[in-house]
Amino acid sequence: MSDAIIEVNQLTKKFKSKEALRKVDLKINKGEIFGLIGQNGAGKSTLLKLIGGLMFPSSGEIHLFDHAMNANHPYFERMGLLIENAGLFPQYSAYKNLDFVAISYGMKDRKKHINELLKLVGLESSNRTKVNNFSMGMKQRLGIAVALLGSPDVLILDEPINGLDPQGISEVRKLILDLNKSGMTIIISSHILEELSKVATKYAILHHGEIVEISSKEELMLKCEERIEVEVDNAGLAVPILENDLHIMNYKVMDDQMIFVYDSRKESHQINTVLVERGISVHSITKHKQSLEQYFLNRTGSEGDIND
Amino acid sequence: MINLFKMDLHRFLTNKMMYILLMIYSAFQIFGIFMGKKYEQPVEGETLMSAMNESQFIQTILSQTPSWVMMYITVFSVYFYMSEYNSGFYKNYISMNNARIHSVLSKILTLGLFTLFMLIVMIISDLIGRAIFFHNTTIGDLGFFVKLIIGQFLLHWAFSIVILCLTMMIKSMIASIVIGIVLVLNVFGMVAGALESLIGNSNFSSYLLVNTIIRIKDFNDMNETIHVASVAIIFMVLFSLLAIRYKLKEDLR
Ligand SMILES: Nc1ncnc2c1ncn2[C@@H]1O[C@H](COP(=O)(O)OP(=O)(O)OP(=O)(O)O)[C@@H](O)[C@H]1O
Ligand SMILES: [Mg+2]
Numbered sequence: 001m002s003d004a005i006i007e008v009n010q011l012t013k014k015f016k017s018k019e020a021l022r023k024v025d026l027k028i029n030k031g032e033i034f035g036l037i038g039q040n041g042a043g044k045s046t047l048l049k050l051i052g053g054l055m056f057p058s059s060g061e062i063h064l065f066d067h068a069m070n071a072n073h074p075y076f077e078r079m080g081l082l083i084e085n086a087g088l089f090p091q092y093s094a095y096k097n098l099d100f101v102a103i104s105y106g107m108k109d110r111k112k113h114i115n116e117l118l119k120l121v122g123l124e125s126s127n128r129t130k131v132n133n134f135s136m137g138m139k140q141r142l143g144i145a146v147a148l149l150g151s152p153d154v155l156i157l158d159e160p161i162n163g164l165d166p167q168g169i170s171e172v173r174k175l176i177l178d179l180n181k182s183g184m185t186i187i188i189s190s191h192i193l194e195e196l197s198k199v200a201t202k203y204a205i206l207h208h209g210e211i212v213e214i215s216s217k218e219e220l221m222l223k224c225e226e227r228i229e230v231e232v233d234n235a236g237l238a239v240p241i242l243e244n245d246l247h248i249m250n251y252k253v254m255d256d257q258m259i260f261v262y263d264s265r266k267e268s269h270q271i272n273t274v275l276v277e278r279g280i281s282v283h284s285i286t287k288h289k290q291s292l293e294q295y296f297l298n299r300t301g302s303e304g305d306i307n308d
Numbered sequence: 309m310i311n312l313f314k315m316d317l318h319r320f321l322t323n324k325m326m327y328i329l330l331m332i333y334s335a336f337q338i339f340g341i342f343m344g345k346k347y348e349q350p351v352e353g354e355t356l357m358s359a360m361n362e363s364q365f366i367q368t369i370l371s372q373t374p375s376w377v378m379m380y381i382t383v384f385s386v387y388f389y390m391s392e393y394n395s396g397f398y399k400n401y402i403s404m405n406n407a408r409i410h411s412v413l414s415k416i417l418t419l420g421l422f423t424l425f426m427l428i429v430m431i432i433s434d435l436i437g438r439a440i441f442f443h444n445t446t447i448g449d450l451g452f453f454v455k456l457i458i459g460q461f462l463l464h465w466a467f468s469i470v471i472l473c474l475t476m477m478i479k480s481m482i483a484s485i486v487i488g489i490v491l492v493l494n495v496f497g498m499v500a501g502a503l504e505s506l507i508g509n510s511n512f513s514s515y516l517l518v519n520t521i522i523r524i525k526d527f528n529d530m531n532e533t534i535h536v537a538s539v540a541i542i543f544m545v546l547f548s549l550l551a552i553r554y555k556l557k558e559d560l561r
Contacts, residue, residue: 054560097397
C-alpha cells in the first residue's frame with residue numbers, strides 16, 4: 001500500500017506519430033491540491049483525460065486508489081471532471097443540464113442536490129437561463145458544479161479559471177480550498193504558475209509532454225522568494241549585528257556561513273557596509289529575486305519564446 | 309444502463325427537433341396523399357392508390373426511393389448523437405462503470421423509439437390523408453398488417469443503428485447526413501444489383517438492408533417473413549456490436 005491515491009508510471013500517449021505525453025511518472029496523495037503547469041500544447045489536458053478515463057494510454061500504467069486501471073474501470077467513476085470546455089447542452093438551461101447528469105447517476109433528491117450546487121457556484125439566479133446565453137465564466141462555474149455532482153473523491157479541473165473575472169477567480173479559489181478542507185483531492189491545471197501557487201500544495205511542470213519538475217509548495221516558495229543571501233565567515237557573529245545595528249528581525253540562518261534576509265526595506269549594500277565596518281568578512285552578498293513566472297520560464301527553457 | 313437510458317429518454321422527449329421532424333413529416337405525408345389524388349392515373353395491372361388498403365399503401369410509400377421515412381430517421385439519428393458529441397456532454401458520465409457500452413445501448417433504444425414514433429405518425433397520417441382525400445380507411449388483413457409493421461419497424465430500427473454507427477465513426481454532422489442520404493438513395497443496392505446481374509445467378513443484394521426495406525414484400529409467405537426478420541436482426545446485431553466496440557476504444561476529446 002502507498003498513500004498515493006493516483007499513481008502514474010511511464011505514461012505515454014501518442015496521437016498518430018506525435019507524442020503528446022512521454023513517460024510521465026507522478027504520484028498524487030490524498031488531500032493534496034496538485035497543480036499541473038505547462039504551456040499551451042504541453043499535454044496537460046491529455047494527461048488529465050487519461051487520468052479521468054476519457055482516453056487510453058499508448059503505454060504505461062495508471063493506478064487509482066491502489067488499483068491498476070484497465071480500460072473502463074469503475075474507479076474512474078470517482079473522478080469529477082472538468083476538462084477543457086464544460087460539456088453542456090447549449091439549448092438547455094443550467095438546471096436541466098445538471099438534471100441530466102443527476103439522472104444518469106441515478107440520483108435521488110435531485111432537486112435539492114442541484115439547487116445546493118447551483119448556490120455553491122453562484123448560479124442560483126440563472127438556473128433557468130439557457131447555457132447558450134451564459135458567459136464563458138458562467139459556463140465554467142456550471143462545469144464545476146457538474147463535476148461536483150457525483151460527490152467525487154478526486155476533482156480534476158483543467159484550467160478552471162479560464163474566462164473568469166478577478167472576482168470569479170477568487171471565488172473559485174475559495175471554493176477549491178473549501179472543498180479541499182472537506183477532504184477532497186484536487187488536480188488543477190493552468191499555464192499561470194502565479195495563480196496555481198495560491199492554492200496548490202504540490203506542483204508538476206509539464207513541458208513538451210514530459211514532467212520537468214515536481215516540487216512541493218515549500219520547495220517552490222524557497223526557490224522563488226525574495227531575499228538577500230549573505231555569506232559570511234561566521235554566521236553566529238553576524239546575527240547580532242543584523243538585529244541590533246540594522247534592526248532586521250526577519251531572517252533565517254541556513255548554516256554556519258549562510259544567512260537569508262527577508263527584509264525588503266534593506267539594500268544589500270547597506271548590509272554589506274555595516275557588516276564590514278564591524279569586522280565581519282563578507283564572502284558574498286546577493287539579492288535573490290525570481291518571480292514564479294520567471295522560474296517557470298527558466299525551467300521550461302523558453303524565455304525567448306514568450307513576449308510578455 | 310437504465311439511468312443512462314432515462315437520461316437519453318428525457319432528452320429525447322424534451323427535444324424540439326423530434327417533434328418538428330414528426331410534424332413536418334406528417335404534413336408532407338398528408339400533402340403527398342392530396343397530390344396522389346390529384347394526379348391519380350390508372351396504370352395497367354396496378355391497384356389505384358385510392359383503392360389500396362393500408363398495408364398496400366404503406367408498401368407503396370416505403371418502396372419509393374428516396375424513402376422519406378429513412379431520410380427523417382437519418383437526420384434524427386445523426387442529430388441526436390452529434391448534438392451530444394459536439395457539446396462534450398458525454399464527459400460528465402462516461403467515466404461511470406460500463407458507461408461506454410451503456411451509452412451506446414441507450415442511444416440504440418432511443419433510436420428505436422424514434423423509429424416507432426415515425427411509423428406511428430406515418431400510419432396515422434396515412435389514415436387521416438386517406439380518409440380526407442380517398443374516403444377509404446380500410447386496413448386489410450390485420451395479420452398481414454401487423455407483420456408488415458413489425459417487419460418494417462425492425463428494418464428501419466436496424467437502419468437507424470447503421471446510421472448511428474457510421475456517425476460515431478465519422479464524427480461530423482454534415483458528412484454523416486450525406487452518407488446517410490447516399491444509403492437512402494440505395495446507391496449501394498443498385499451497384500450491388502448491377503454487379504450481380506453481370507455475374508449472374510446470385511441474390512446477395514436481396515440481403516442488403518435498404519434493398520429489403522424498399523422491396524414490396526409478401527408477408528403471407530413464411531420465407532419472406534423469415535428473410536425480413538433475419539436481415540433486420542443481422543444488421544441490428546452486427547452494427548450494434550461494431551458501435552460498442554468502437555466506443556470502447558474511442559479516445560474522447
Ligand atoms: N485528439 C488529438 N489528436 C491529435 N493530437 C492531439 C489530440 N489531443 C491533443 N493533441 C496534441 O497533443 C498535444 C498536447 O495537447 P493538450 O491539449 O494536452 O495540451 P494542453 O497542455 O492542454 O494545452 P492548452 O494549454 O492549450 O490547453 C498538442 O500538441 C496537441 O496538438
Ligand atoms: Mg488544455
